[in-house]
Amino acid sequence: MxxxxxxxxxxxxxxxxxxxxxxxxxxxxxxxxxxxxxxxxxxxxxxxxxxxxxxxxxxxxxxxxxxxxxxxxxxxxxxxxxxxxxxxxxxxxxxxxxxxxxxxxxxxxxxxxxxxxxxxxxxxxxxxxxxxxxxxxxxxxxxxxxxxxxxxxxxxxxxxxxxxxxxxxASVFTLFKFVKQHYKTRWVWLLFFNLLMYERSFPIVAFLNTAFFKSRNKKSIHVDAIAVNSSLKVVDKGSIDVIIPTIGRKEYLFNVLKDLAQQTHLPINVIIVEQNPSEHSVSELDYLTNQTWPFVIKHTFTHQMGVCNARNLALKQTESEWVFLADDDICIANYFIRNALDGISKYKNKAFTFSCLQENKKKVYEKIIQWSTFGSGCSIVNVREVQKIKFNEKYEFGFGEDADFGMQLRNQGIDILYLPSPEILHFKAPIGGFRTKPVFAWEKDSIQPKPSPTVQLFKILHLSHEQQKGYRMILFFKFYTKQSFKNPLRYYFNFRKQWNQSVFWANKLKERS
Structure with missing residues (x-):
């Protein structure tokens, strides 16, 4: 040293x-x-x-x-x-x-x-x-x-x-220089517009000064050859549980269980939370008991709908060292768990999200990198870490619960790494039966919130004020071409109303116990 x-x-x-x-x-x-x-x-x-x-x-x-x-x-x-x-x-x-x-x-x-x-x-x-x-x-x-x-x-x-x-x-000149050298050029313009709009500043000289700088991202840099021989120990027994929330996908779930049964490294428990809102309904998963499985199946049947609640019920039942958070419509090779644990043993991290794509979809990321979100149906996490947190049910039936779970992990010091292999094939199965369309409190409002209040909730809880404002600016430009009216002034006032409505309902969700 x-x-x-x-x-x-x-x-x-x-x-x-x-x-x-x-x-x-x-x-x-x-x-x-x-x-x-x-x-x-x-x-x-x-x-x-x-x-x-x-x-x-x-x-x-x-x-x-x-x-x-x-x-x-x-x-x-x-x-x-x-x-x-x-x-x-x-x-x-x-x-x-x-x-x-x-x-x-x-x-x-x-x-x-x-x-x-x-x-x-x-x-x-x-x-x-x-x-x-x-x-x-x-x-x-x-x-x-x-x-x-x-x-x-x-x-x-x-x-x-x-x-x-x-x-x-850094000075504002240095900030603009950095953005020009490390982001696409459009972000220089967006930085300028955001500072003009939200900070009432007019950094025109710093903006024009970026013309003298070139991107640094075009240089050929390779760090793959740097060895990763971590001195930590995070895998002891290598035991793993699998949790799967499911509703109305009997055949798809059966195929997932068959994949798990053929693993070269078998899970200890497979924890299934089956949902059906019908009051007098019973489980349709007869194969859980009339077939023999090489692992313990813990089956919970509930009339309460919602994937957040289902995953929380399952997480409470975990017993092993690791937990694989899976979907009920995936396909994995028989070496998936073994290879996943090998990757975990190498990097000594406590949370991993895996490549999970539909058939014939091209993989964008080929390297092991720090992941910016979290996959609630394609991740393996140390059990001790997930037992300290839970899926936030304020996101139920909306968007953002998986990203929120990832932020909870990061805020307790757990990074999330993306592993490009082993891969998970995601069938994106049609929505199963027994589902009822959720009714949101804002559905009958004359001004519909934009973005979705659950998306807005995530931004409020986890992003800085500047990030929230930057997101608002991007959304403003993004949806302009998708509106039925093209008058810029009319669009601006309508967008502002929708945004304010989204913030209102997001704060209502935030306050909900």
Whole structure:
């Protein structure tokens, strides 16, 4: 491990793990200095620390926190990150509003304290400019490489004390430059419109200045060769339960059970929650008892409708180390659970969402990456973590319960990784029987809410104010061409009414016990 201390945008001291002084180029920028050290120590972790918090850096826990080489950690205890709240206007992902109390996935890095492996720096050398601004460089590296498989986190345990430190903040010029270099050009325009509309600012010079910068995303960078040999242990027995909510899909569910019965690594329990709202109805799943299965089937029959309630009932019955949250209309190969546990053992994470596509659909993501949402029918999670939370029934019959569940995991320090394999085939079966169309409180309103109040609820609960406003701006432009009337002024006033109606009902849902 090599520790780099810096002050006033220059390296001041470099110390080895044995607490020996290491020579360095005093004329180089911090970024260039790190690259030089990576060349000299290609198998080392490179730690950086601003002198203002040198006394509080937690070096003894770095080995534990940085448990494999394809990671990048940093921390700034300040309320906002380097780019501040305004970056939320153009990115809606969960990586913007950082929970500073837990280890949290984000590309937003800080020069205050952090760690990266030398092998990553060597991979990006010559492909990402060694900016004079160290904060800009760190954020650029993380933003580009996160989508390539680098796992990036805000890690509060890097410091033993956090109350008195705050990181550097970017100017509006720097913000526009970053957006131009790391996003599609349209986001520069949207940032400008959002600042004009919501902050009454007119950053025309910063906007025009972006013409002098090119995208950094076109460079050929590959991080796949960086080894992932995690020192943590998250898989002990490898036992797994499967939960499946179902309604009126008897044949599809039977096929799922047959797939599970043929697994090379069998589940311990398969927990099925069957729903039927008819008062005098009974279960139609006769094969649960008249056939022999190589696992325990826990069957709950309920007249209460709703997938959130069904999954919560099932989660309460889990007993194993892991739980596979499945749908009742999927197909998996007989090696699915075995290969899934192998992937879990390699990355040592506690929540994974798998590729789940319909037949003949092209897979978009081929790399293991930090996932921005959560698949409630295609994920495996550590049981101890899901027992601390539940699916929010305020989303029942609407949209957003799976994304909300993912945010609950992140806010207790559990990242969600996407695994492109093993794959799940999703049949998207026709809606089963015994279903009644839910009646929402807002259905008879003369002004219909837009977006759906459950979608709006998710935005209110989990996005920053700037992210909510940025989403509103995108929605405004997105739906303009889909309206029956094209008068821009009329459309604006109608859209505002629909948005306000959505916020009203979302807050009603939020207040509901």
């Amino acid at each position: 090599i520790v780099v201390y810096h002050k006033n945008n220059r390296i001041s001291t470099v110390v080895s793990a044995e607490n020996k002084m290491v020579s360095f180029d005093k004329s180089a920028t911090i970024a260039s200095g790190l690259l030089q050290l990576a060349t000299a120590f290609p198998k080392s972790k490179i730690v950086w620390c601003d002198e203002v918090c040198q006394e509080y850096i937690n070096l003894k826990d770095v080995e534990f926190l940085f448990h494999h080489d394809k990671m990048m950690l940093s921390y700034s205890p300040g309320e906002s990150a380097y780019f501040g709240r305004k970056i939320g206007y153009i990115e809606e992902s969960p990586f913007i509003a950082i929970n500073k109390k837990v280890s949290y996935p984000t590309w937003q890095m800080s020069s205050l304290v952090g760690v990266v492996h030398a092998s990553l720096l060597l991979k990006i050398e010559g492909r990402i400019k060694s900016d004079n601004d160290f904060d800009y460089y760190l954020n650029s590296v993380a933003k580009i490489c996160m989508s390539l498989g680098l796992l990036c986190y805000s890690e509060p345990k890097l410091l033993t004390k956090t109350a008195v430190f705050d990181g550097k903040k």
